[in-house]
Amino acid sequence: MTDGSQRPxxxxxxxxxxxxxxxxxxxxxxxxxxxxxxxxxxxxxxxxLPVDAAAGDDILRVTEHDGYTEVVKEYSCAEGCDDCPHGPYLYHVTEELQPDGSRKAHWSFMGSVRTEK
Structure with missing residues (x-):
């Protein structure tokens, strides 16, 4: 059982x-x-919207809004980086219609954020 104070x-x-x-x-x-x-x-x-973590990404929070998905994530870069993980960073993810009729996620970088750990 999880701690009730941490309920999403x-x-x-x-x-x-x-x-x-x-x-x-x-x-x-x-x-x-x-x-x-x-x-x-x-x-x-x-x-x-594909907001799955890419290699090296750690998604901390996903919040749905009208017209976009808010994603807070950290990422780790190459091995040996003393500053890893980087972030957390805020992105707004929208879905864009492509010329072939398919849809693709568009990640807009909004900036650094503070998170409670």
Missing amino acids: TPPEGLPPKLVEQLTDCTPEELRKAIVHAQELLHYHEETE
């Missing part, structure tokens, strides 16, 4: 009733809810 903050615009229901779910139920939500996104022809 729900994204803006998520209905309070849904937040309460998700909070009461077991980890297995939450995994099933994620799968169902992804299926619903595909049903509505929405794609997810």
Whole structure:
């Protein structure tokens, strides 16, 4: 069981009733809810923004907003760097339509941020 004081903050615009229901779910139920939500996104022809960590990245926080996803991450560069990890840095991630009709994530660097560790 995790420390209740570390409970994640729900994204803006998520209905309070849904937040309460998700909070009461077991980890297995939450995994099933994620799968169902992804299926619903595909049903509505929405794609997810790829905010998975790239090699050397450590995503600290992801917050959904209307029109963009806020991502705070750190990254580690080449071996032997005494300053690693670098960051944390704030990015706004949007989805851009490409000429071939596909969609691609666009990461806009917003700057350094402070995080509580």
